[in-house]
Amino acid sequence: MKNLLYISPLPQDSQTGGANAVNYHIYKQLEKHFNCTYVQINPKESKLGKWRSQFLRKILRRPGRFNFYSKKRLRQIAKQFDAIQGNYDMVFFRGFTPWIACQPRVPYFAYNDVHFLQFFKNTFNYHQFLKQDIKRICLAEKKWLIKAEKLFFESQWGANQCHDDYAIKVVKLKSIGRGGNIPIPKKDTYSGSLNLVVIANNFYQKGGDLVFEAFKLLKQNHKTLQLHIIGGHPGQNVEATKGVVYHGFLYKEQCKDLVQLEAVLAHAFLLMHVTREDVNPLVPTEAGYFGCPTVSVNHFAIPELIVHNKTGILLDYLPKPKGIAAVVESLILDKESYFIMRKATAQFNKETFAWNQIGEVLKTILNKEC
Incomplete structure (x- = not known):
């Protein structure tokens, strides 16, 4: 059985919320087929950097930096990752963007709903952040994704958006879906309530x-x-x-x-x-x-x-x-x-x-x- 290092920003056993639930179940599936090691890496965001960005955006109405993926925090993540790289056959990352400064020594894979630019478009307005800061994150993510062996997505839509935004080869993108996170009932017991x-x-x-x-x-x-x-x-x-x-x-x-x-x-x-x-x-x-x-x-x-x-x-x-x-x-x-x-x-x-x-x-x- 091959040795797999699983890296996630989320706690291993939490099932509260969609992100945690998917993280929990995908690891459980990998455990069935590989000798897995789970490592959570999630250094705290700089309070000063977060405050500065929010002050610019919400008080001064000027664009701020995307502090959660600052160069400093990405370096901290990469340093923690380097410290636990061991004798593994592969690395499996949950998510994309936190890991874009990491350089695995073995083949690596990643599983996510969408890439950073799609997340950004879904959640924010461009005028809220410095264009060069968003560009910095997107370029680094694109380079990191291209080097992966395979990128797994929860939906075909997510895979398509990544291809369209980053021009990553279709052969590298694979939609595998995801399941639910609740015991499946044996039968429908609905009784007519509205x-x-x-x-x-x-x-x-x-x-x-x-x-x-x-x-x-x-x-x-x-x-x-x-x-x-x-x-x-x-x-x-x-x-x-x-x-x-x-x-x-x-x-x-x-x-x-x-x-x-x-x-x-x-x-x-x-x-x-x-x-x-x-x-x-x-x-x-x-x-x-x-x-x-x-x-x-x-x-x-x-x-x-x-x-x-x-x-x-x-x-x-x-x-x-x-x-x-x-x-x-x-x-x-x-x-x-x-x-x-x-x-x-x-x-x-x-x-x-x-x-x-x-x-x-x-x-x-x-x-x-x-």
């Missing part, structure tokens, strides 16, 4: 405000409709609205929270994920295991997760509350189509998003390349 569900650390960024406005429109004609919110607080005005149930954060590592989350998904009519920024969210997959369709946007990698009009509804980015309410109401009124969709949703997600399949793909490629 519960809309939003799962989001940041209510606004995941389109919760749009869903809330749609919910208020729907509530006028559908009195039993409820809006269940899991994650970050949506605001007092939202929580105080009749029909809204706020569950707070639910942590899958805690048995009580996991049971509560499973119950919410089992009784969900629709998952509402009208996101402003998600590339490849886990929640449509996890809800889909329960047979719950998702209403989301036809953007990012989401069309790879939801088959329009079969396992959910994809709306043009970014939809208005009236448009959201209209598609929800159409499913409320057409029960036959809705239950056909539930069956297709469970089947599609269970067959498509499975970690064991991803592990087999990685085993084959890594053994071939090394």
Whole structure:
């Protein structure tokens, strides 16, 4: 069995949040096929540099530096990596950008959702940061990615964007997908409740405000409709609205929270994920295991997760509350189509998003390349 060094900025056993969950499961798969060593490298960001950048951007309204990937911090990461390079056959990096100053002595691979420039475009505006600083990071990342044996992506969309922005050869880019992070139920136990569900650390960024406005429109004609919110607080005005149930954060590592989350998904009519920024969210997959369709946007990698009009509804980015309410109401009124969709949703997600399949793909490629 070959020796693999796994490098991640994340704690090994955390499953809270999509990034941690994917990190946890991909390592578990690699452990099945390789003699793995897990090392977390994540030096703290300079407080002074962070404060200076925020002061420039938010107070003076001038562009700042992208301090999290400063030259100093990247050198610290590289130094920590050099200290633990040992007798390994390969290195597997979770993510791209933190490692762009690292120089492995053996073949290396990396797995991510998107490259830095795509993350930046999804999250920020160009005027917020110095152009030369963003260019510095992108050029360093491109050089590092080109030297990798293979780059794995959670979606084909992510791989395509990397190719388009960095002109990396298609043969080096491989979409392997990702699974969910919740026990897969044996059967669909939905009993007819009209519960809309939003799962989001940041209510606004995941389109919760749009869903809330749609919910208020729907509530006028559908009195039993409820809006269940899991994650970050949506605001007092939202929580105080009749029909809204706020569950707070639910942590899958805690048995009580996991049971509560499973119950919410089992009784969900629709998952509402009208996101402003998600590339490849886990929640449509996890809800889909329960047979719950998702209403989301036809953007990012989401069309790879939801088959329009079969396992959910994809709306043009970014939809208005009236448009959201209209598609929800159409499913409320057409029960036959809705239950056909539930069956297709469970089947599609269970067959498509499975970690064991991803592990087999990685085993084959890594053994071939090394």
